[in-house]
Amino acid sequence: MTARTSTDAGRDIPEATVARLPVYLRALTGLAEARTATCSSEELAAAAGVNSAMLRKDLSYLGSYGTRGVGYDVEYLRYQIAREIGVTQDWPVVIVGIGNLGHALANYSGFRSRGFRVVALLDADPSRHGEVVAGIDVQPFDDLEEIVAEHGVAIGVIATPAVAAQDVADRMVAAGVSSILNFAPTVLSVPEGVDVRKVDLSIELQILAYHVQRKNGIVEAEEEPA
Amino acid sequence: MTARTSTDAGRDIPEATVARLPVYLRALTGLAEARTATCSSEELAAAAGVNSAMLRKDLSYLGSYGTRGVGYDVEYLRYQIAREIGVTQDWPVVIVGIGNLGHALANYSGFRSRGFRVVALLDADPSRHGEVVAGIDVQPFDDLEEIVAEHGVAIGVIATPAVAAQDVADRMVAAGVSSILNFAPTVLSVPEGVDVRKVDLSIELQILAYHVQRKNGIVEAEEEPA
DNA sequence: TAGATTGTTAATCGATTAACAATC
DNA sequence: TAGATTGTTAATCGATTAACAATC
Numbered sequence: 001m002t003a004r005t006s007t008d009a010g011r012d013i014p015e016a017t018v019a020r021l022p023v024y025l026r027a028l029t030g031l032a033e034a035r036t037a038t039c040s041s042e043e044l045a046a047a048a049g050v051n052s053a054m055l056r057k058d059l060s061y062l063g064s065y066g067t068r069g070v071g072y073d074v075e076y077l078r079y080q081i082a083r084e085i086g087v088t089q090d091w092p093v094v095i096v097g098i099g100n101l102g103h104a105l106a107n108y109s110g111f112r113s114r115g116f117r118v119v120a121l122l123d124a125d126p127s128r129h130g131e132v133v134a135g136i137d138v139q140p141f142d143d144l145e146e147i148v149a150e151h152g153v154a155i156g157v158i159a160t161p162a163v164a165a166q167d168v169a170d171r172m173v174a175a176g177v178s179s180i181l182n183f184a185p186t187v188l189s190v191p192e193g194v195d196v197r198k199v200d201l202s203i204e205l206q207i208l209a210y211h212v213q214r215k216n217g218i219v220e221a222e223e224e225p226a
Numbered sequence: 227m228t229a230r231t232s233t234d235a236g237r238d239i240p241e242a243t244v245a246r247l248p249v250y251l252r253a254l255t256g257l258a259e260a261r262t263a264t265c266s267s268e269e270l271a272a273a274a275g276v277n278s279a280m281l282r283k284d285l286s287y288l289g290s291y292g293t294r295g296v297g298y299d300v301e302y303l304r305y306q307i308a309r310e311i312g313v314t315q316d317w318p319v320v321i322v323g324i325g326n327l328g329h330a331l332a333n334y335s336g337f338r339s340r341g342f343r344v345v346a347l348l349d350a351d352p353s354r355h356g357e358v359v360a361g362i363d364v365q366p367f368d369d370l371e372e373i374v375a376e377h378g379v380a381i382g383v384i385a386t387p388a389v390a391a392q393d394v395a396d397r398m399v400a401a402g403v404s405s406i407l408n409f410a411p412t413v414l415s416v417p418e419g420v421d422v423r424k425v426d427l428s429i430e431l432q433i434l435a436y437h438v439q440r441k442n443g444i445v446e447a448e449e450e451p452a
Numbered sequence: 453t454a455g456a457t458t459g460t461t462a463a464t465c466g467a468t469t470a471a472c473a474a475t476c
Numbered sequence: 477t478a479g480a481t482t483g484t485t486a487a488t489c490g491a492t493t494a495a496c497a498a499t500c
Contacts (some may be wrong), residue, residue: 086439104326213312
């Protein structure tokens, strides 16, 4: 209902929508690679694994990038979403904790290709310093502040054991990192304004286990013979 | 309002609650290790990083395991949640795709300690067969059906490149796997009744990037000089 | 103009939170 | 009995979905 100027780009996107934008971006990249010029909300929604009404609602928060009766221009929409997320620019990232998972993250090609550049790998263990992982020297954790300042790092990844994670987070925040991706199985407390997302592998498995148990367990639990 | 017998354990737990139960379980394990016998919903909620009203509501779906005026018995509640999730038993798990991430997952100690047992590591690449990772031989992907049948595997982990993931999922489902944890950056389609959870590292970073941009971008976007 | 498909409204659904009666 | 804290109700909030007017 409210008139929108071209500079007022419809702020305040719901969290649930923000979390799906990267999924749409990936689907659009797939369509672009398949040389698809145009797609309907129905097609894009299918590729992204969501309901088309939800897709249209989500996109409506960004602006009006489709054409009624026609659909969306794949390349144009792809760019608009990338711009909205912020992945048209390059984000310097620091990874702390170069164990098995840190190794895997450092080598993960999906970061590079989506606008993230790993500028440093840090580890508190001196025996790891100097090791080269994914073409990058592992450096002492104490270099954190210097590296964050030098590269303007806003995003830090924690792949340390749980006991170290809060300390690492505190140091990151003090150094100026405002967003943290936490792989350590622990709850981090951070000041207002700092964003933490957590990826917890064993929690994901536990959620699955619950559902397996439900599916099988009904028989067992109710002891209802046929 | 409805009377509950001891065998009717209050089914139908909301998804959001299910996803938090493992977090509570971990917090309780932490309290138990610290020799805390009893805790209030306030304390447990703080340890889990949630609101205490939400914690109590969540726990109320499991049953009535606290004591008014007193709180919860840590060990007792820990066991009840573990039982509800299903991690009092052992879950055999298969990991497919033994690249960097597969290595990290195979070595992840958090699985073992939480009731998950990696029974096989599979990879389609013959050059990887016979390699020993985390004490387990890497086997051909074609052994999948045999392994699933032999160990009664219900949970499969996909850590392959995106292009292979759908095929792997199809084979897993056909072999009898009913729950899949997918690390490949692609949308899987599976039949009704099969559960898929996805962990997408680059999507997590993109969500963070969006928020960083919002925090910084407001200045830049609105061009509002002080 | 007729057919297609968006963008938006309104309805529904589910999740969170505050408040408090029940009760230890 | 008085204080503490649960378990539950009811209010609020946010997310999803169906439906359709707008419009290409």
